[in-house]
Amino acid sequence: MAREIGGRVLQALVTLLITTIVIFLLVRLTGSPVDVILPDTATAEQRAAVIEQLGLDRPLVTQYWRYASRVVHGDLGHSYTLNARIGPLLRDRALNTLLLATAAMAVGIALAVPLAVLAATRRGGFFDQAASAVALGGMSLPSFISGILAILIFGVWLRWFPIYGAGSWRHFVLPAATLGWFNSAGILRLLRSGLLEVLGSEYVKTARAKGLSEWPVVCKHALRNAALPVLTFLGLSYGILLAGAVTTEVVFAWPGLGSLVSEAIARRDFPVIQAVTLFTSAAIIAVNLAVDVLYTALDPRVRG
Amino acid sequence: MRRSIRAGAATAMLLAALTAPTTAQAPGPAVTVATVEWIEQFDPGVLASGPGLNYKGSMFDSVVGAGPGGALSKTTGVVEDWTLASDATHVTLRLRKGVKWHDGTEATADDLAFTLTRFAADDSTASARPTARKIANLEVADRYTVKVTLKEPDSVFVYGLSTLEGDMLFIKKDAYRKTAKGWELSDPEKPIGSGPYRFARRKLGEFVEYDAFADYWDAGRRAAYKTLRIVRIVDASTRLSALRTGEVGVAPLNPEQIEAAQRAGLKIMGPKIAAVPLLMFFGSWDPAFLTNKADFRKALLTGYDKKAIIGKIYPPAVASIATGTPPFNPVSLGWDPTLPAYAYNATEAKRLLKAAGYDGRPIKIWSYPFGTAPELPLILEAIAGYWQGLGLNVELTPIDFATFRPRLFAQPQPWEKQYAAHVGFLVPLPRPSALNNFGTFMVSQKAGGVAAGFWNLDKIDRLRSELGRVGDLKELDRKLRDVNRELYNDYWADAIVYRHLVFGVSPKICSWVTYDGVDVPTTYSTLRPCP
Numbered sequence: 001m002a003r004e005i006g007g008r009v010l011q012a013l014v015t016l017l018i019t020t021i022v023i024f025l026l027v028r029l030t031g032s033p034v035d036v037i038l039p040d041t042a043t044a045e046q047r048a049a050v051i052e053q054l055g056l057d058r059p060l061v062t063q064y065w066r067y068a069s070r071v072v073h074g075d076l077g078h079s080y081t082l083n084a085r086i087g088p089l090l091r092d093r094a095l096n097t098l099l100l101a102t103a104a105m106a107v108g109i110a111l112a113v114p115l116a117v118l119a120a121t122r123r124g125g126f127f128d129q130a131a132s133a134v135a136l137g138g139m140s141l142p143s144f145i146s147g148i149l150a151i152l153i154f155g156v157w158l159r160w161f162p163i164y165g166a167g168s169w170r171h172f173v174l175p176a177a178t179l180g181w182f183n184s185a186g187i188l189r190l191l192r193s194g195l196l197e198v199l200g201s202e203y204v205k206t207a208r209a210k211g212l213s214e215w216p217v218v219c220k221h222a223l224r225n226a227a228l229p230v231l232t233f234l235g236l237s238y239g240i241l242l243a244g245a246v247t248t249e250v251v252f253a254w255p256g257l258g259s260l261v262s263e264a265i266a267r268r269d270f271p272v273i274q275a276v277t278l279f280t281s282a283a284i285i286a287v288n289l290a291v292d293v294l295y296t297a298l299d300p301r302v303r304g
Numbered sequence: 305m306r307r308s309i310r311a312g313a314a315t316a317m318l319l320a321a322l323t324a325p326t327t328a329q330a331p332g333p334a335v336t337v338a339t340v341e342w343i344e345q346f347d348p349g350v351l352a353s354g355p356g357l358n359y360k361g362s363m364f365d366s367v368v369g370a371g372p373g374g375a376l377s378k379t380t381g382v383v384e385d386w387t388l389a390s391d392a393t394h395v396t397l398r399l400r401k402g403v404k405w406h407d408g409t410e411a412t413a414d415d416l417a418f419t420l421t422r423f424a425a426d427d428s429t430a431s432a433r434p435t436a437r438k439i440a441n442l443e444v445a446d447r448y449t450v451k452v453t454l455k456e457p458d459s460v461f462v463y464g465l466s467t468l469e470g471d472m473l474f475i476k477k478d479a480y481r482k483t484a485k486g487w488e489l490s491d492p493e494k495p496i497g498s499g500p501y502r503f504a505r506r507k508l509g510e511f512v513e514y515d516a517f518a519d520y521w522d523a524g525r526r527a528a529y530k531t532l533r534i535v536r537i538v539d540a541s542t543r544l545s546a547l548r549t550g551e552v553g554v555a556p557l558n559p560e561q562i563e564a565a566q567r568a569g570l571k572i573m574g575p576k577i578a579a580v581p582l583l584m585f586f587g588s589w590d591p592a593f594l595t596n597k598a599d600f601r602k603a604l605l606t607g608y609d610k611k612a613i614i615g616k617i618y619p620p621a622v623a624s625i626a627t628g629t630p631p632f633n634p635v636s637l638g639w640d641p642t643l644p645a646y647a648y649n650a651t652e653a654k655r656l657l658k659a660a661g662y663d664g665r666p667i668k669i670w671s672y673p674f675g676t677a678p679e680l681p682l683i684l685e686a687i688a689g690y691w692q693g694l695g696l697n698v699e700l701t702p703i704d705f706a707t708f709r710p711r712l713f714a715q716p717q718p719w720e721k722q723y724a725a726h727v728g729f730l731v732p733l734p735r736p737s738a739l740n741n742f743g744t745f746m747v748s749q750k751a752g753g754v755a756a757g758f759w760n761l762d763k764i765d766r767l768r769s770e771l772g773r774v775g776d777l778k779e780l781d782r783k784l785r786d787v788n789r790e791l792y793n794d795y796w797a798d799a800i801v802y803r804h805l806v807f808g809v810s811p812k813i814c815s816w817v818t819y820d821g822v823d824v825p826t827t828y829s830t831l832r833p834c835p
Contacts, residue, residue, distance in 0.1 A: 035709040037351060039431030040732060041470065041744050043754060044713045046433060049426055053485060082508075083345040083492070089508055096509075144539075151545050163545050164537050165510060253537040255509035262538075268706065 008292060012285040019281045020071070023274055024064050032056060033080050033268035054080060067274065076278075077271035079264075086275045089260070094279060096166055097249070097256035100179065101241035103172050105234070107180025112187035119188075120195035121218060131188055138185030147178045147251035164253035175252040179245060183237055190233055194226030228295065235291030239284030334531040335813070335831055338543050338555035341675065342536050344508055346495035348473040349422045349487065351429050354675065354824045357471055361826025362532055363497040363514055364473035365403070367419060368466040374577065374635030374736055374821030376466055380522070382411065382474045382498065383465070390775040392457035397465075399448040404519045405476050406502040413444045418477035420452070427486030432472035434743070434752070435464025457773040459780050460637075460737035468635075468821050469735045474498055500527045500829030511535045520829075527829040544568075544808065553810040554831065559622040559679070565808040572621055574805040575818040575825050577734050579676040582630045582745065583687070583798045586670075586711075586726040587719035588759040589748075594660055595725040596759055601795040603656035604667075604725070608690035609648040614801055617682055622806055626799035629792040631741035633734045633802060635821040637777070638784025643792050653694050662724065666697040670728035672705040676823050677803050680729045699723070712755050730755055734802075734821045738784055742768045746796075758796055 034050045051057050055066070070077060076086040111134070119131035141149075154174060155163035161173045198204060199222050207217045242257070249258035257276050264272035341355040348356065348364060369380030378384055384400040403411040422428065424436035438461060441453040454461060463469045479496045480487040489495065495503050500522070501514035512534050516527035535552065537543045543555040548568045557565055562572060585595035585604075594600040614625050626633070628643035671684045681702065688698045708728070711717055719726045735741045747753035747768050748761040758764040767787060774780040805825065809816060817830035 031707050032710070035706040038429060040730070041431045041434050041754070043434065043752060044715060044749065047713050050429055053427060081343050081351060083347065083350055093509055148541050151542060156545050156548050159549060162551060163549060164542055164551065165535060251539045251542055253535065253539070253542060260509060
């Protein structure tokens, strides 16, 4: 098992290395940040001076080497537009996004698991229909629509929650619910179909034949096995939440990685884009690695 | 049973907490202003412009002040008087006495001289840099006087020191330290200014807060709110919602939100004529393009119905139709209110196209949105439709401005010759001096221009140079009026609209003074709560 994990870690490092190269090259294909940064009065001479100041006049290989060497030493660089070191900036924003993603995941699980269990145990009934509606809504409504609706209903009309920014648990509610609802749809559908399959299997019939009541059968025996594919999905979707909360963060003015990277993209702030991408890639790889390890621990069949 | 009671009580408490309404913002102690764009740093010499001013404009003073009508003011900036030598090569700036920095020390001429030095530095990326680079020598004559010698005569140099024309803010010499290529703040987290608000605290990505500065030199503009909090909300519908809930007091609105904002009881305020989008003919100085011919330019500029287009796209509060010819406008020198907008005349336009020898070559339209006028692609599509109706072959290319912009910087500019013309918008500030817009948008690159948008570069370079030598501003205004009429008949470009900035303002705020002609209203200290 240790050898397997070692192999995965090595794979992860290679993936990260490739990611840094790809992102480094891709962002530079969008053009020069100088053309975004400079005011309308800027002359060609001023443009050349700023390009030199930012080190963008050097060959790409040299630029990459400088960037990679700094990253290895824990220095993510300096933002072109914020005139600040990226490390502390990323730490604060990443923490906000991690908290939001975790809260959204919790909302998603809390919503999806009971509904999936009810839907699977009462197939075709009211709960099943309701669960389908919830899943359909979550999947089909993009978060910029559901977010705006949430703001309108719970912020503007009911005045229950603040509608933008961070600072207290109340600020979490609307963005976490918006993201969590979207996330719950996948969990719900996957868990429901898993449960339906497991509930018809021989060992569940045996458990029932032994006289166990329905809920222990479902919760103790069926849910555990049906949850395995969901666990993989959770790992993936947690990564997606980390990297893909951009729209939700923008709608709720949430000071996380999503809003940071959207600002950086708009301003072609290469060091920030590279740092955020590196961080989210690393986070996704780490979460998936953890899921793989957990999966191995939960399911003896996948152990080598 | 006991467990169910406990659970019930907990649920009730939770519901009570959840359903408690959020506290609406009370006027007086704090006002929150939402912005769309900002750059979270405090050195005005770096990346100031609009986004920079949004973030820190309230904690600094203008070097030269602005008045409500878009004119220079001797009462709202730290420079209380200036004199220009008759040959326009020397300027004397007189600093106001009693201007205090936020650390309690008094501002002196050394600070004023340093401000001009810092903005001219190699590492400066402010829009006021070209103005500061015009300085050949600075002399601190006494505690409150700075004598400036210019490299070349420039009658409108002082305009460049005002936020009407750029982003020059008054900075403290002691707050900076020298670097290899310029200057940097000694402590970027403890910025010092002399403005009506002083820095209190910030959280990157979330907010910046300023406290009222009780010792501010201008009693009439001392802050009415104890705290000014600036937040960034990019999404337009969230901004409007935040205004409706009272979580923010002032926020910019999109044109289509005005009606909803008014229905919700919000006030609509903001500076007029914040930007003047110019429809320009790039490379028209090159005889290879038909836009080098007056008939062809006239055909293009009279070949669309500006009034109809503007009427469809803008609500009246957002823009008004531009008249006359750029770079003149109601806040600039040389403005002639008698010159009308170019009249739409399709028949005459067709005749002129024939006279100009239009040969069916396509006209390239570069279409990109701008921050202060994101609707420009819509206008271009409408114009393209009119031109197609005249029988012109139009090729409209959507692109983002940053991708297009290197074409302007290239020397020579790479305008492909297979087209009859290259057309697109540039969006200058109204710039009351007018001459500074000549510099950026009309004159040749050789003469320090950027866009080189005029059809006869020798002529416009000469004009700019001659006008720059006129030391008397009244005389300059008169001469500019003559030039205005001449350029009007040249059909060199068309100002489409005077674009205003529109802010939703809480009904709890009763007044706000903004200056026409600025694209970033930093006068938040003039926000006054209703009694």
